[in-house]
Amino acid sequence: MTVASGPIAIPDSTEPTISLLRELRRGRAARQAGNVAFWIYLAVLIVVAYGGSLVAAAVRDLRHPPPPGAQAAHVLAAAPAALSGLALLLLLILLRDALWRGPVTLPQATVDWLLDTPVDRGRLLRPRFRLSAVLAVLAGAAVGIVPAAALVALGLGGRGAGDVLRRTGAAMLSTALLFGLATGAAGVIERYPASWRWLRRATPAAAAVTAGLAGLAAWAALGRPPAAVATVVLWSGPWGWAAQGTVAAAGGSAPLWPAATALLG
Template identity: 40%
Template sequence: MSGTASRASTTPPPPGGTDRTAQTRRWLRARRGAGRARRAGYAAYVVLVLLLGWYGLFAIGLFQALGHRRPLVEHAEAIARVMPSGLICLALAGLFGTAWDALWRGPVTPPGADVDWLLALPVRRRPVLLPWFLLSVGVWTLAALLIGFTGALLIAAADLGDTGLLTVACLGSAGCLALLAVAAAVGIERSPGAADRLRRATPALLLAVLLSAVQAVLAVQGYRSTTLETVELWSGPWGWAAQPVLAAAGRDVPVWPTALVLLLAATATALAHAGKALGNLPTTLLRSRARACGDVLAGILTVDLRSARLAMTGGSEPRRRGRIQRWAARLAPPRSPRPSSPGATQWPS
């Protein structure tokens, strides 16, 4: 009973004072139930065709090759050299891509009709926005797991570790990074200050990703710095996620369980904060994001990339305009209609 009371106290009350969340969701399920199964089946069919056609053939062929021989064993030394910096580069690129996506679209992007009509009703925001957050979590996690499984197969093809251990390590690290990235993106979407700081830090973050890619290329050529790699492995979640994979590949990483605990703790903390932040997303922000997504999709379908790019950059326009309006509101109005200088134009009477 106390747990229910505490949850109710932390959930913001719906507009209007009367909670109609349960009735509204039941009505929506009844209205959408007729075509929901058909749409879900079609989406599952499209995803299955894409996975089997583009990803499945490669993964199945490589997995079958592992049962007979190790096709990349002649490149084992180069793969072993590039693994620390290469894994960090992939992790940084994934985190940067998710953060950049949160600047204009975000992990919580309901359709415009839901924002304009559903959120205007006396309903709680979190139950309405939670499915869209879970959809983003599923998409990003699926992409991360596919990349992680490919990495496990490539490392095993070089005979650098057991396929089962590598698969568990790569899938676990990739999944934690995806969950952490999506949860952090909710904070960026919710907070204008965090979005502005990220926007200002974008050149530095992009430079860090490029430098890590250059470091990986140099590692393939034999130019490595073990001290720099050690610092990077402990510098943040991108390095913590790489340590279990390196340990599964036979590298000397003695305290990788500590890095794994730090990664799991950071992921759980970020998910907890993201769940609380779902109910505080402003309607104006969600409406601008929904329109930006529609404009980007229209620009892509009409091969008008300029319109798509303008729609992406315009997703943060309400934040910039609000900051300018707050600055202008602090300006004192003129106390007299007379001009401040003798040569200025007189005000009309």
């Protein structure tokens, strides 16, 4: 029996492994692109065939948004706390997702065959994380349409299509950046298991703050809390920063919303 006098050097197989994976994925990527194109075509066809009248109505509403009603002032007063509470809830959900599966997911075959081999895990996992971050930002932009549409429907859409688009763009940008920030934080949580206990302990407090923000929103809608309350809420954390762009676009008081949006980025 031969006994080694020192540590055994294991050759790094990262480069040939990554090259092989790229070669194997080329044909699969082409097939997936064809499938995606088919489903996009089918979705567009269904929207045009069955939702044409709804699209036309939406375009008309975009050109002539409803005027502010009697409840518009109450909605605007409640918007800082309500939007901040929704943003905090979304942030908590995205962070908790890191405890379940995380933003970086791998096929079972990759887990079984590659993670235990002498491959640089950073090069293997970073592309997956970048893809998750891009998808999260796109999903956040889509989610941002919801509060913007609600404000427009409640009479806070402005006087024309330009005002509506500005409000929608502000909401989409803020929500997209919030989703991107949450994905980055979730990646850190997934990477460091020591943070799991901290997140579990912080969850009840975050849920309580969300409930408190809902209560503040109800108070603002029904009464007249001090103006400083809304300012504190909007600067209480990333959830408040994400709400400032939409609040300002709707006519509320958030003069430093560009700085808050920059903090999200």
